[in-house]
Amino acid sequence: MSLSAASSSILRACARQQLPSSRAAIASCQQRRGVADASKSTFDSPFGSSKEYSSTLKIPDFSKYQSKKPPRSNQVFSYFMAGSLGLASAVGAKATVQDFLVNMSASADVLAQAKVEIGLGAIPEGKNVIIKWRGKPVFIRHRTQDEIQEAQKTEWQSLRDPQADEDRVQKPEWLVMLGVCTHLGCVPIGESGDYGGWFCPCHGSHYDISGRIRKGPAPLNLEVPQYNFPSEDTLVIG
Amino acid sequence: MAGAFASAIYQGLIRRNAVYLTTIFASAFAFELTFDTASNKVWDSFNRGRQWKDIKHQYLNKADDEDDE
Numbered sequence: 001m002s003l004s005a006a007s008s009s010i011l012r013a014c015a016r017q018q019l020p021s022s023r024a025a026i027a028s029c030q031q032r033r034g035v036a037d038a039s040k041s042t043f044d045s046p047f048g049s050s051k052e053y054s055s056t057l058k059i060p061d062f063s064k065y066q067s068k069k070p071p072r073s074n075q076v077f078s079y080f081m082a083g084s085l086g087l088a089s090a091v092g093a094k095a096t097v098q099d100f101l102v103n104m105s106a107s108a109d110v111l112a113q114a115k116v117e118i119g120l121g122a123i124p125e126g127k128n129v130i131i132k133w134r135g136k137p138v139f140i141r142h143r144t145q146d147e148i149q150e151a152q153k154t155e156w157q158s159l160r161d162p163q164a165d166e167d168r169v170q171k172p173e174w175l176v177m178l179g180v181c182t183h184l185g186c187v188p189i190g191e192s193g194d195y196g197g198w199f200c201p202c203h204g205s206h207y208d209i210s211g212r213i214r215k216g217p218a219p220l221n222l223e224v225p226q227y228n229f230p231s232e233d234t235l236v237i238g
Numbered sequence: 239m240a241g242a243f244a245s246a247i248y249q250g251l252i253r254r255n256a257v258y259l260t261t262i263f264a265s266a267f268a269f270e271l272t273f274d275t276a277s278n279k280v281w282d283s284f285n286r287g288r289q290w291k292d293i294k295h296q297y298l299n300k301a302d303d304e305d306d307e
Contacts, residue, residue: 073244079252083262090266091273 115238120174128190130179133237137179137187138225139198140235143209148172150196151210161221165210168224176227176237177211183218198222 067074106114116133118140123129126147129140143151151165152172169175179187179198186202193199194215195208205216212221227237251261286292 070241070244072248073240076244076247076252079248079258083258083265086259086262087266087269090263091270094266094270 115236118235118237119233120235121233125173130190131237133225138237139175139177139179139190139211139222141175141190141209143173143175147196147209151208154208154210154212156212160213160219163212163221168210168212168221170227171229174229174235175209175211176235177222177224180223181205181218182213182220182222183216188222 114134116131116138118129118131120140120142123140123142125142126144127142130137131140132138148165154165156162156164165172168177181188181200181202183200183203183205186200188198188200188205188207190198193206195206197209197211197214198207199205200207200216200218203217205218206214207218207222208214210221211224213219225237227235230236250257252258282289
């Protein structure tokens with residue numbers, strides 16, 4: 001306690017001795033501020049001065065960084081850069097989407113297997129030919145004139161799946177259709193049944209000479225695939 | 239000169255947003271075309287003599303040569 005009292009008295013003495021000088025410094029500062037002359041200040045503030053508040057505010061000189069070009073060309077330059085970014089993004093987005101779509105489309109070997117070409121010269125009139133197309137049997141019948149007459153004269157409006165013979169064939173003498181019974185998928189037998197066409201042995205569906213369902217459980221006519229005749233005696237299915 | 243050029247571009251292409259976007263997409267189309275063509279040419283010149291279209295004639299003429307012999 002005695003020691004602390006001694007030390008505090010020493011400190012007080014020091015403070016008393018230092019006080020006058022520090023007071024003088026503060027007073028000089030206050031005087032200078034009152035004069036409001038920045039040039040006399042020893043402290044050069046980076047925040048500068050202005051005309052109104054010359055003592056505290058000073059705007060730095062940015063003219064070194066100012067563009068020498070006209071303002072319009074700077075504007076055009078920044079729009080050009082933004083537009084170039086847009087161009088690159090558009091090209092990239094298009095390429096990405098296109099790659100995905102091309103990846104999804106069928107490859108050349110799949111496309112090559114999707115078609116079957118048949119020479120029709122080997123099929124005599126009144127005969128059936130069964131070929132395999134995409135894993136399914138396809139019936140091709142070279143119909144005689146009598147059969148064409150019979151198929152066209154049928155009252156198709158009253159059938160279960162009404163369809164005219166003209167809608168089922170491209171050339172009347174060539175009947176092309178999928179050999180899959182529309183009931184449960186058996187393969188019908190040709191040149192049999194009550195209507196001179198096809199007969200499905202599984203559940204007894206009778207198809208006529210145009211492949212239309214006439215009797216039995218099948219709900220629809222035999223399906224006609226896409227086909228065309230590139231020349232007079234060739235047929236391409238698919 | 240540069241200022242006149244810039245203001246011509248600004249007035250012609252940038253001032254209307256529709257024109258600006260149309261310009262971007264049209265130049266994207268042109269850029270893609272030229273870029274694809276150029277990269278295909280680079281690829282072909284890099285792989286000269288190794289592609290099917292380069293060696294095709296050897297195999298297609300073979301049948302004729304055999305007929306001659």
